[in-house]
Amino acid sequence: TRLVLIITTRDKQLLTSYGVKRTHEVKELSKKDAIQLLKRKAFKTYDEVDQSYNQVLNDVVTWTSGLPLALEVIGSNLFGKSIKEWESAIKQYQRIPNKEILKILKVSFDALEEEEKSVFLDITCCLKGYKCREIEDILHSLYDNCMKYHIGVLVDKSLIQISDDRVTLHDLIENMGKEIDRQKSPKETGKRRRLWLLKDIIQVLKDNSGTSEVKIICLDFPISDKQETIEWNGNAFKEMKNLKALIIRNGILSQGPNYLPESLRILEWHRHPSHCLPSDFDTTNLAIRDLE
Known part of the structure; x- marks a missing residue:
């Protein structure tokens, strides 16, 4: 009698560790x-x-x-x-994801190491759809270390996918990650590590309510024929003393920043409203600089 053992898991590394040689990826339902x-x-x-x-x-x-x-x-x-x-x-x-779905999907997240969790949330909230090399470069600048191994762990645990050299993930897993991040400061937007929602970023820029907790801002305006200019006084980054990545795409701000923190390592600002950066900002600290 031949015994056939079927193992189901979201963790590819688990199969490898047990010497499983034949695997089959179950596709989503038609x-x-x-x-x-x-x-x-x-x-x-x-x-x-x-x-x-x-x-x-x-x-x-x-x-x-x-x-x-x-x-x-x-x-x-x-x-x-x-x-x-x-x-x-x-x-x-x-x-806001359903609690029962969130609880089950979160099992894979909870099994990650702390830095892997942070990388997952960075990708989920701000970097979905970026090319693999772009993400590796951005994460290297954020953590001062190569994050290729961490990305591999996330792929093995089916938390992210790589398709056509771009990193993507299931909508439900994306929602789970964003909800985990949001819950760290559900009411005070300016105290979150990552800012990606258009309305939240606009609020922080207009109210100058950002804090030293903010590490990443990724503002990607929806592309439309008519874009409104966001009015701000240019001082919103003054209290964000630990901001490491500022990525602004497809957006129009009324003026350039009066201040940028020395902690900044990534500055990507399409349609930058000024011809120059603040005079007291040391650009040599930037690992990635892209102003258009």
Whole structure:
């Protein structure tokens, strides 16, 4: 009798450590199968449901990318709910992940070493979609060390993926990472390590409410035909004494900064509103400088 042992895990390194030679990556559910699973949980049936629910069913499947866990949790939570309740819940899930989903996805995050956790949150909040080399260079500047090993760990644990030489990750895992970071200072934006939300950054720039806790600012404006100029007085970085990375893309600020902290190692500012940097800022500390 031949014994076949099947191991399921999100950690590729675990398989390697046990000498597993044959592996198979389980793909996400097809759209048809995902909708069937969602209907079974939300309507307790495999049969056709009221067509008015088709759009919200498709929205959930698209957002979860066919992840069975998410479909089961969301479907169960929305059992017997009206379309308006579905729409409201979907918006809520997109903003703040469901606690049950977050708890299960967070298992992989909790198993990371502290520096690996920090690198994961840097990528999740600010660097998703960047080329691998760009991320390696940015992380090297942030940590004064090569982070290629850490990136490999995150790939092995299925927390990030590399596709076409760019780092990406599942929407649910991205939301999980951003929620973990947000929870460190849910009410005081200026006390977070990472700032990436447009409204949060605008608030900090206008109110001068940033603190020494802020390490990374990544402002990537949505590209549109009509962009508003953000009015600020240029002094917002004065209290951000530990700011290491300032990345501004596709944005228009009313003026350049009056002050930049000496801690800054990465300065990428597209459409920089001034011809020069503050006279008292030592540019030799910059590892990456890109002003357009």
